[in-house]
Amino acid sequence: MIVDKPGVATRLYGALVRPVVDFVYGWSVTIKVRLLLVALIVLPSIGGLILLESRPADLQTYFIFALVGTLAFIGPLSKIVADYLVMRDLREVERFCLKLKAGNYHVKFDLPPQVDEERDVLVLKRNLNWMAHVISRREMQLEAELAKTHKERVRFADMSLRDQLTGLFNRRGMEEKLSELAHEAWTTDRPLTMLFLDADKFKAVNDTYGHQAGDDLLRNLGAIIRANVREGIDVPFRYGGDEFGVLLVGIELERAETIAGRVLRAYNEIRIGETSLSIGVAMMVKTKDGHLDDAVRMLSQADQAAYEAKRGGGSRVHVHKESS
Structure with a gap:
């Protein structure tokens, strides 16, 4: 040994x-x-x-x-x-x-x-x-204060991107998400579709039933939209006034039209007076112009499709399809 x-x-x-x-x-x-x-x-x-x-x-x-x-x-x-x-x-x-x-x-x-x-x-x-x-x-106290400050900053940043009435993304929040999702869809060839919703004759609700009733209608419409999309994946937003929308991630036109139909039927159950809902549907098409131009074009096409639904009498879904 x-x-x-x-x-x-x-x-x-x-x-x-x-x-x-x-x-x-x-x-x-x-x-x-x-x-x-x-x-x-x-x-x-x-x-x-x-x-x-x-x-x-x-x-x-x-x-x-x-x-x-x-x-x-x-x-x-x-x-x-x-x-x-x-x-x-x-x-x-x-x-x-x-x-x-x-x-x-x-x-x-x-x-x-x-x-x-x-x-x-x-x-x-x-x-x-x-x-x-x-x-x-x-140091521990400082770290706790910094964590609290960071949490508050994130909360206020999120509040700046949210509509106070409905809790959906506001127009600024939608634009940020649209740029992000459009770039992802453009580089991965994953579908990106938009619903654009317009509450027809909404002004008459305010004039007849009061602004509180109008706010309740918009709040209920926001809740309907949120209930019919995927939380944390799709992006529901209030564009402004009585105009709303949704960015649907990885969803083709046919399925997007089905979702729009569900939203329309749910809205018809809670609508006030003669109001109706016109929904336009459009999908981003990849071109050599780049993801930002393609995203703006999709937004314009969805808006135009909603106008076509409104011109057809409202309470309907119109799908924009690329001409061959």
Whole structure:
């Protein structure tokens, strides 16, 4: 069996030597200085007195060698003394600050329980721990505030694209969605169809039954449109006044006409007075002009188809078909 000697040595160091080293380095700077003064002044003085008492013949040679040895090793000794006094603690503080700089605000020194009187570097480390804790807490508060602000910004941005009366997309929202969906349909060859709806004789509702009744009718029409399309896929919108529409994603003309028929029948059940609904249907045709021009052309064709339905007496669906 082969024994891993470095591993054994490392374990022995961690179990026996390291606790002693940490204990000695954990003393305050004042205590360390006192010990060094004892080692550098008191002990040599005692040694000198002992030598003088014994009167060795080579006392002068001894002091010469001691002086030369001290001068020769003053560099390494100064590093050892500096490391023992403050440098080890300063390196720990530096590593701590570098972690803070990198954004690790949960870093902390492993410190003994606090006592009534603490001085020197231990107080500094304890204060740095508290500073990191405060920064971490404030960072969490800032992140929460930023998340709340972002949520509010998204909400207000969505509100700017919505019609307040019906909750459908407004004209601006429709234009943004139309550009996005037209580009997707143009690049993937997926169908994109539009329904354009016009509530005929709507002004008479306001004049006869009042604006509240007119608002209720528009609100109910918006609910009917939303109920007959796919949430999160299709785009129902209020174009303005009594004009509405839907962008139907991936749906051909025939199916779009079926959806328009369902909307028309549902509207006829809740209509007020002599109002009716004229619906135009058109599908975007890909041309070399680009997706924006093709989308605008589809909108114009759907609007024209709704006008044709209105001219035919209303309460009907008219489908625009490309001439061959």
